[in-house]
Amino acid sequence: MAATEPFHSPNRPLALYALGFTLFLYAPILFIPLFSFNSGLYARFPLQDFTLAWYAELWTRGPVFAALQNSLQVGLTVAVISTVLAVPAAKALARYRIPGKGPILGFMLLPLVVPGLIFGVALLVLVSRLGIPLSLWTVGLGHIIICLPFAISILLPRFEGANRSLEEASADLGENAWWTFWRVTFPTILPGVMASLLLTFTVSFDEFIIAFFLSGTDPTLPMYIWNQLRFPQSFPSLLALSTLILVVSFGLVLASLRLARLNRDLPGRKTS
Amino acid sequence: MDVIDQLHAVRSGKLSRRAFNRSLMALGIGLTAVPLGARRALAAPEDHPTFFTWGGFDIPELFVEYQAKHGEMPNFSTFGGSEEALVKLRSGFVADVSHPCLSGVPRWVETGLFQPIDTSRLSNWPNVMPELYNADFNQTEGKFWLVPFDWGQTSITYRTDLFDLQGEESWAMLSDQRHAGRLGMLSSGGDAWWCGAIMAGVPLSEIATEDAFTRISDFMRAQRPLIRIYTDDTTSLEQALASGELVAAMTWNSSAVTLRAQDVPVAFAQPKEGALTWVCGVMLHKDAPHLDRAYDVIDSLISVPSGIFNIGTYGYGHSNMKAFDNFDEATLRGLGLSKNPIEILQAGHFMTPQSADWEARMNSTWEKIKAGF
Amino acid sequence: MTPFDSDLRPAPAGRPSLAVGLRNRVHRSEALRGYLLLSPALAVLGVAIIAPLILLIVMSTWSMSGFDMLMTPGLGNYAIIASDPIYAALLGRSLKIAAIATAATVLLSYPVAYFVAFHVHRHKMLWLILLTLPFWTSYLMRIFAWRVVLGYEGVINSALMSLGLIEAPMQVFLYSQTAVTIALAHAWAAFAILPIYVSLEKIDKSYLEAAADLGDNAARRFWRITLPLSLPGVVAAFFLMFIPTVGDYVTAAMLGGPDGMMVGNLIQAQFGPINDWPMGAALALVMTLAVAVAGLAFLLLTRMIRR
Numbered sequence: 001m002a003a004t005e006p007f008h009s010p011n012r013p014l015a016l017y018a019l020g021f022t023l024f025l026y027a028p029i030l031f032i033p034l035f036s037f038n039s040g041l042y043a044r045f046p047l048q049d050f051t052l053a054w055y056a057e058l059w060t061r062g063p064v065f066a067a068l069q070n071s072l073q074v075g076l077t078v079a080v081i082s083t084v085l086a087v088p089a090a091k092a093l094a095r096y097r098i099p100g101k102g103p104i105l106g107f108m109l110l111p112l113v114v115p116g117l118i119f120g121v122a123l124l125v126l127v128s129r130l131g132i133p134l135s136l137w138t139v140g141l142g143h144i145i146i147c148l149p150f151a152i153s154i155l156l157p158r159f160e161g162a163n164r165s166l167e168e169a170s171a172d173l174g175e176n177a178w179w180t181f182w183r184v185t186f187p188t189i190l191p192g193v194m195a196s197l198l199l200t201f202t203v204s205f206d207e208f209i210i211a212f213f214l215s216g217t218d219p220t221l222p223m224y225i226w227n228q229l230r231f232p233q234s235f236p237s238l239l240a241l242s243t244l245i246l247v248v249s250f251g252l253v254l255a256s257l258r259l260a261r262l263n264r265d266l267p268g269r270k271t272s
Numbered sequence: 273m274d275v276i277d278q279l280h281a282v283r284s285g286k287l288s289r290r291a292f293n294r295s296l297m298a299l300g301i302g303l304t305a306v307p308l309g310a311r312r313a314l315a316a317p318e319d320h321p322t323f324f325t326w327g328g329f330d331i332p333e334l335f336v337e338y339q340a341k342h343g344e345m346p347n348f349s350t351f352g353g354s355e356e357a358l359v360k361l362r363s364g365f366v367a368d369v370s371h372p373c374l375s376g377v378p379r380w381v382e383t384g385l386f387q388p389i390d391t392s393r394l395s396n397w398p399n400v401m402p403e404l405y406n407a408d409f410n411q412t413e414g415k416f417w418l419v420p421f422d423w424g425q426t427s428i429t430y431r432t433d434l435f436d437l438q439g440e441e442s443w444a445m446l447s448d449q450r451h452a453g454r455l456g457m458l459s460s461g462g463d464a465w466w467c468g469a470i471m472a473g474v475p476l477s478e479i480a481t482e483d484a485f486t487r488i489s490d491f492m493r494a495q496r497p498l499i500r501i502y503t504d505d506t507t508s509l510e511q512a513l514a515s516g517e518l519v520a521a522m523t524w525n526s527s528a529v530t531l532r533a534q535d536v537p538v539a540f541a542q543p544k545e546g547a548l549t550w551v552c553g554v555m556l557h558k559d560a561p562h563l564d565r566a567y568d569v570i571d572s573l574i575s576v577p578s579g580i581f582n583i584g585t586y587g588y589g590h591s592n593m594k595a596f597d598n599f600d601e602a603t604l605r606g607l608g609l610s611k612n613p614i615e616i617l618q619a620g621h622f623m624t625p626q627s628a629d630w631e632a633r634m635n636s637t638w639e640k641i642k643a644g645f
Numbered sequence: 646m647t648p649f650d651s652d653l654r655p656a657p658a659g660r661p662s663l664a665v666g667l668r669n670r671v672h673r674s675e676a677l678r679g680y681l682l683l684s685p686a687l688a689v690l691g692v693a694i695i696a697p698l699i700l701l702i703v704m705s706t707w708s709m710s711g712f713d714m715l716m717t718p719g720l721g722n723y724a725i726i727a728s729d730p731i732y733a734a735l736l737g738r739s740l741k742i743a744a745i746a747t748a749a750t751v752l753l754s755y756p757v758a759y760f761v762a763f764h765v766h767r768h769k770m771l772w773l774i775l776l777t778l779p780f781w782t783s784y785l786m787r788i789f790a791w792r793v794v795l796g797y798e799g800v801i802n803s804a805l806m807s808l809g810l811i812e813a814p815m816q817v818f819l820y821s822q823t824a825v826t827i828a829l830a831h832a833w834a835a836f837a838i839l840p841i842y843v844s845l846e847k848i849d850k851s852y853l854e855a856a857a858d859l860g861d862n863a864a865r866r867f868w869r870i871t872l873p874l875s876l877p878g879v880v881a882a883f884f885l886m887f888i889p890t891v892g893d894y895v896t897a898a899m900l901g902g903p904d905g906m907m908v909g910n911l912i913q914a915q916f917g918p919i920n921d922w923p924m925g926a927a928l929a930l931v932m933t934l935a936v937a938v939a940g941l942a943f944l945l946l947t948r949m950i951r952r
Contacts, residue, residue, distance in 0.1 A: 011760070011764050014756060014759070014760045014764060015760065015764065017756055017757070017760070018756070018757045018760040018761070018772075021753065021754075021756075021757045022757075022775060022776060024831070025776065025779045025831065025834060026779055027794070028787065028790040028791050028793070028794050028831065029779050029782055029787060029790055031790045031793045031794065031800075032782065032786055032789075032790055035793065040534060041530065041533075041534050042510065042511050042514040042515070042534060043511065043789075043792075043793050044511065044514060044515045044793075044796070044798045044799075045798050045799075045800075045803050062345075063330050063348060063350065085685050085686040085689060086686060088682035088683070088685065088686070089682060089683050089685070089686035089687075091682055092678075092679040092680070092681075092682035092683045093679075093683070095679075096675045096676065096678060096679030096682075097675055097676065097679075098675070098676050098679040098680065098683075099676060104683065104687070107687075107690065108686065108687075108690060110694065111694070112884070112885065112888075113884055113888050113936075113940065114888065114933060114936075115888055115889055115891055115892025115893075115909075115932065115933070115936060116889060116892060117892035117893075117894065117909055117912060117913075117929065117932075118698075118701075118892065118929050118932070118933055119693075119694070119697070121701065121912065121916060121925060121926065121929050122694075122697035122698050122700065122701040122926075122929070123693065123697045124916065125697060125700050125701055125704055125922065125926060126696055126697040126700050128363055129700060131363075131364070133363050133364040133365060134360065134363060134365075141693055142693075144689060144693065145690065145693045145694060148686060148689070148690060152686070202781065206783055206784055208784060208785060208895055209892070209893070209894070209895065212913075213916065216360060216365060217324065217349035217351075217360060217365050217367070218349070219350065221783070222783060222784065222785055224327075224350075225783065225785050225786070226352065226785060226895075227327040227350050227351070227352045228327050228328070229505035229506075229507045229508070230326070230327055230328065230352065230504065230505055230506050230507070231327055231328035231506070231507070232506055232507040232510050232511070232530055233328070233530065234327075234328065235507050238786075239786070242782060242783050242786040245781075245782070245783065246781070246782050249778075249781040249782075250778060250781070253774055253778060253781070254774075353917070353918070355917065355918055355920065356917065453816060454816075460918065461918060496903060499903060500816070500820055500902060500903075501820055501902055501903070502903055503898075505899075508792075508899070511792070511796070512796075512797065515796060515797040515798040516797060516798070516814075517796065517797030517798075517814075517816065517819075628920075629710070631920070632709065632919055632920055632921060635914070635918040635919040635920070636914075636919045636921065639911065639914045639918070639919060640731055642903060642906070643731060643735060643903070643906045643910075643911070644903065644904065645729075645730065645731040645734070
């Protein structure tokens, strides 16, 4: 049916190119799981025997899990804080006539156009001058800077698109501001909030450049991996860990996709 | 600001809210549940001291004695370089026991963050080789600042099948034109510059002179075109040696051991000019919150079981003389060690403490040389 | 206090008049309420961006003596940066690598974004997810994976050798600027695809239909309508990728080899082994300035093209 519209006609070469591009994206990453099952210490060809030993070894390595937990903690905290900060800010920017809105928005999105290294270095200078010890909190602060613009840019269109008349109706019915927010505004921006939480978590979880300067003695996972590069013996189990993280995140995304489809396909139910 | 909807479009726009809720819940539960289970079994509780050390020493094998006595492992915090560690300690981090190297002792002591160690409280002290701790700067009133734990050599690991060795093993192997582009170097000035001094024929006692600076710089600049990588991550160096990408590289003892365990034909050279000998050990924080157990951590590190692991598995020397009795001479020779380690120590070139200005100048010169300037 | 103030709070009755007056004023002035809602985020960003940046600028005028910083202001660090060729060379190299990687990524991603926007009908979401999934793996591990692909006994060399095209493994792939460029292009592909896709998706299809009705062929439609309308997405993709990559140092450290070192590595070294923070601060500021200039130049260029 698409063939009736000339610019929607199927385009074989383009499809092939897109497929090839996707393969290019995946090809190198697949070596991580591959070598996590290889008995050799070094990732090189030819492959040696199949083994699960690295996964077993992973289980005995407390510091790895401590680092993973640090990253999860920082990621979740950063996701929540930057989203909570971004919701009112996005609302103000989308809804109110404020003098200087342009510059304010520009300032808030500034971290998107400044190399992360700069924030890492600048914050390091500040906290060390103030005598604040480096910790997961300083890493979190650095991450909030780079996550806040993402959160705001996700939430802004949500507020712009949301239907104000509902809120007005709620107010007319005598609901107070909080109640209106929770009952009317929040549900309409919820997908945006979720997206913001997820994205900011992802950004923080894998961030290395800022964490390198700001982490104290508790390493985040990327920092731990970096420090372990000096010890080849521990490397294969890091491959195993990465494979597990890979599987979990792939599984989650695919599952949510599945759920979305199920929702859509159920008769008599409409997706939001 | 179009930046913007992009992520929104992908991550939320087309996924239903319900799906997002679920995936997020699953994310939260799934990811936090895993580490919790594992951690409960392994984490040391509050009443154990913290050992602030290089990545790789945070393992049970080195704390056999400690675990026998206290049932659990101490806490760990790891660093990637001793400079970085000192910065963190100076900014207020209190670790009961830290792991610097001997040549850094004066600068570490200068910070006023450490207390001398009462060696009479260490049961394994009598077996510790005096050559490793007898330096003027390391003692005060009969006590020592640093208790040596690991030592070793920085030398050349080379592929016996690929490197065409003519004559004796020597540092000239790393400037061999025939293997240009297949030689590797450690990246930190702490190793590379000192080895550079040996290669350039500068006596280590004169390393702080202006002349030494010029000669070492000239040598390293001339060597650079031959070098494929400068790196401190031993995983890269070993990987490259294993694949044959490199035929010789400046490494620590451990690389040769690890490579041989993977059946890669390598040797750890005994260069005729002498290898660079380094000694590292542990220092005690002046405000160590778990002082008694901190002594147990130190005692466990210098015990024979730790030594056997350190020598046998990591290929590093150990400070406990008795640990060497468990290995035959041939094995030890292959590691650049010996049944009579003192002989090696006496023949080796030692790093000596230098001023902060020297360190800064050396590091900045070295970074420039590596970058090709 | 309530950050989620809405416009419709009924005036509370029977309260002391001062409080009511204040509240009403806040309530009535839209701008004031707006600022109130913005204030938490602005406060955090103010503390976390402006304060450190000011200190960074101040510190860049200091100098080192041993372990101690001399706080006498001076432009010595900048003079060194201007006179010693290493700084300009590394900065230039960083800009070059980032520009090439970004240009390559944007060019290569555009057709994919175009494909998903215009030729995929039923499984758009699946495609988008498929294209972004690889970026959920650890960045360090992805760099490592590139080492496996490009390495001496790596995938490319093994393949070339088994095809009989080369006899001995080639060394050109790994530890070079090319390796850094490839890895960066790969790592940031999602940041290029998504904005381009969004801007393409937004294009009103009726323009294209109208152009088709007027007899424009596919190529003409693309040049005259699709490409200009998707340019904002291309610009966004460029900035999102170019700027962070200029300051990257991990990729260069792991894949670059001696000739692939970037300015980020030097800045990191100043704060690490060299322990000359003032110099590091000055270098970081110079880098930011260079990035800003490069970004503005690019923006002007696209403006000119659009005219």
